[in-house]
Amino acid sequence: MNLKQLSQMLELSQTTVSRALNGYPEVNEETRRRVMDAARRHGYRPNPSARRLATGKAGMIGYVLPTGSAVDIDPHFVEFLSGLGDYARAHDFDLVLSPADAQDEETTYRRVVANKQVDALYVSSPKPADKRIKLLEQLGLPYIVHGRSEGLHFDYPFMDIDNEGAFHEAGRLLVQLGHSRIALINGQRAETFAVFRERGLRNALAASGLVLATPMIRSFAMTEENGYRAARSLLETSPRPTAIICSSLIMALGVVRAARDLGIEIPKDMSLIAHDDVFPWLKPENFSVPLATTRSSIRLAGARIAERLAARISGLEEGKSGEVWPVDLVVRGSVAGAPTRANS
Amino acid sequence: MNLKQLSQMLELSQTTVSRALNGYPEVNEETRRRVMDAARRHGYRPNPSARRLATGKAGMIGYVLPTGSAVDIDPHFVEFLSGLGDYARAHDFDLVLSPADAQDEETTYRRVVANKQVDALYVSSPKPADKRIKLLEQLGLPYIVHGRSEGLHFDYPFMDIDNEGAFHEAGRLLVQLGHSRIALINGQRAETFAVFRERGLRNALAASGLVLATPMIRSFAMTEENGYRAARSLLETSPRPTAIICSSLIMALGVVRAARDLGIEIPKDMSLIAHDDVFPWLKPENFSVPLATTRSSIRLAGARIAERLAARISGLEEGKSGEVWPVDLVVRGSVAGAPTRANS
DNA sequence: GGTATTCCCCAAAGCGCTTTGATTATTGCG
């Protein structure tokens, strides 16, 4: 069933039917009702390709997916996607993933924009001075960044959580509990969130006259194995840290394993706080010692970004406004006062 | 730069230019070279919407993504996607995710097909007698199922791993090591893979005159927490199982935690084997006791499915052939002989 | 030499929609 057939059936022109369906004012309300009704009854659905060709609007939002044998999409993505998908379903648009060579995403961005394949894009895992943001700004397609870049000389629309504040809080708590040797196991430095988290922790320590020394920082891709290695190398120094703050629950698994291997008890010998993006399949309260976390649902972020993208597409949202969500600090059994000298 | 401009520039008709570019035979090789060359130089890219409208081909493959507040996309999906994305990038097509209400995926499938939004679909997590397969068969769009259904009275194209064989092997190994009380912590029964795995294990036991009794089976969504609960409930019975086979690495985390809580040592008191889909962020060899696994890369499966979908789209692959990949059994420290009576 | 092939290329007709520019009723106003 296409427009032509429908309009013949109604003995109206395609123009009128099209307008009736798309809510244009220059059509009699009675007629509109008739049209809407017939469309529903016959299950008429405008052909998206035709509509796209005519309007230039795609009804889809896009994401450039970095791929390559060396590239691992991380499991956070799927949670984010859940949120995005929820909103997208409710508002009837699809998502296009355009795989790109991780070495050369620019080509793909340009292609997607030039072809008008999508109405908006979202950008994730922004790096400091991220080129993709510059590019999109220049290409003029609506977009939102999930996270933040740094050192860009213009504003851009983003949605981020307060990584700095979160790790500041976490650090402050540890300091209050008497810890002074606090280590950080972070995600890769190339990611802006890692920069912010480090900064937050550093400032928290500085506020009490403490220093976050380079040897107390590890930055790696967030795998269990890297968490283990980082923790091990930290805990084998002397004097060892009495507390670790860690950027992901998955890494925290490795940290816990390292502590166990070394006979270090949590929280007696060492406190541990990790950032929790809220996975349904791995919960901090179920760690052998319930894990204190800085918590923020990445899924909700996905839904919010979808919402804002939709608003931008339809012109309801403009400007370059950034949005920063606060992060909860959830204290659980993995934190305790710093061990007394006798223990350490 | 569009076809019209390009053809004017070359002083050729759009027909000829189009044909030259798409490799049709009725064009002079010399002309073709000229055209190809000009197209490259001017960065001409056919507008996909127009092409789609004209040909009905979309240049995209689709996936209907079940969503809803109660639905969790599981982390396996992202690994699968990595593989799919790798292939898609290399062969220049995009992926469309169409979010659907998990309660009513049919509507979305119909829409996607009716609109010709994609050239092919892939279906994951098939259930026994999966309705989606019937529907697609009837709608006539190329598709491939990742996994298998059961009880369908027709053939369909699928790619699956040998779940039955894998758990058969795993079971056989345990039996050979003297285990007789073997428990299964499985994924949800609604998933066909869970049915196959149970069957594999059951047959392995039966081959030695043993029985996989219902009280020795647990079936839940594959989260750490469910792994813990299942293991706990199994290990608190008496006599308790001396070995557990578990359907996922994530669940295995919970199993290990349960064993630890109960003071049960792996592998001395209990052997453990889990299925490993190969995540970059969680590796079985890094469990506190290296975990024996049945291993199969879900990422490779993604790439293979993309390949087959592409072949189907271009008519290179036909028929309903299923493809079953063998699964490696990787023995590591988490398996040992059954404990002697004194220990159990 | 004339006719049949083959080789290249073209004009034009879609694909299904939106939108512009008119056209035909209807109503309002002096």
Add this chain to the structure above:
DNA sequence: CGCAATAATCAAAGCGCTTTGGGGAATACC
């Protein structure tokens, strides 16, 4: 009553591509 304004509809022109159905020129065949 006549003319302007308003409302409601339509025909037709794109959007950028593929593909059908020819057609002219060069080559082959008898």
